[in-house]
Amino acid sequence: MTRLLAFSGSCRKGSFNTRLVAVAADGAIAAGAEVTTIDLGDYPMPLFNQDFEASEGMPGAARDFKNLMIEHDGFLIASPEYNSAFSPLLKNSLDWASRSETDDEPPLQAFRGKVATLMAASPGGLGGLRGMVFLRMMLGNLGVIVLPDQLAVREAHKAFNSDGSLVDDAQQQLIRDLGAQTVMRARQLSG
Ligand SMILES: Cc1cc2nc3c(=O)[nH]c(=O)nc-3n(C[C@H](O)[C@H](O)[C@H](O)COP(=O)(O)O)c2cc1C
Numbered sequence: 001m002t003r004l005l006a007f008s009g010s011c012r013k014g015s016f017n018t019r020l021v022a023v024a025a026d027g028a029i030a031a032g033a034e035v036t037t038i039d040l041g042d043y044p045m046p047l048f049n050q051d052f053e054a055s056e057g058m059p060g061a062a063r064d065f066k067n068l069m070i071e072h073d074g075f076l077i078a079s080p081e082y083n084s085a086f087s088p089l090l091k092n093s094l095d096w097a098s099r100s101e102t103d104d105e106p107p108l109q110a111f112r113g114k115v116a117t118l119m120a121a122s123p124g125g126l127g128g129l130r131g132m133v134f135l136r137m138m139l140g141n142l143g144v145i146v147l148p149d150q151l152a153v154r155e156a157h158k159a160f161n162s163d164g165s166l167v168d169d170a171q172q173q174l175i176r177d178l179g180a181q182t183v184m185r186a187r188q189l190s191g
Pocket residue numbers: 010011012014015016017018079080081082083084085121122123124125126127128
């Protein structure tokens with residue numbers, strides 16, 4: 001069975017991005033995937049510092065997150081846009097996950113050959129679209145197959161119903177479809 005890891009670049013209570021990725025995760029589950037949804041706030045790790053890594057090694061939470069990435073075929077990621085880039089929480093988590101712990105560990109195991117779909121939500125007019133440019137570029141450089149379809153939800157403070165679904169039915173369906181498409185592509189790639 002295809003396994004996807006779903007997470008948001010925000011650990012804010014009531015995060016729009018966390019709500020958004022949950023909709024995509026539902027779409028992926030309906031398409032037959034097993035989805036693990038995590039909150040990056042449950043994986044607290046220090047700001048990456050190579051001296052700290054050299055003296056202390058990889059923090060347990062970073063190893064746990066990296067192992068989850070390794071164990072899954074692909075990712076559903078929604079990130080806030082902070083000053084036109086994706087969030088520092090997400091960047092730091094991905095930086096830690098990019099590190100090998102031993103010389104014989106294959107490089108970038110958490111990334112290479114995985115499939116990812118990106119989405120974003122923001123109260124602003126562009127919906128966090130600009131942050132996804134950097135995220136797409138970074139993940140692509142690390143060997144992730146970032147699928148072309150993505151969606152940015154603008155005016156996110158008005159976009160969600162209290163049950164977590166999107167007010168706009170068409171948008172709700174598009175986000176669910178992103179989840180389903182990710183499953184389909186992950187299946188195709190695994191042969
Ligand atoms: C430091 C900072 C920078 C921000 N920069 C942007 C920005 O460039 N574009 C944007 O649309 N929203 C920006 N925002 C607003 C966020 O989109 C908003 O706080 C959003 O709710 C964060 O996502 P979340 O709801 O998933 O936590 C910024 C917020 C913060 C705290």
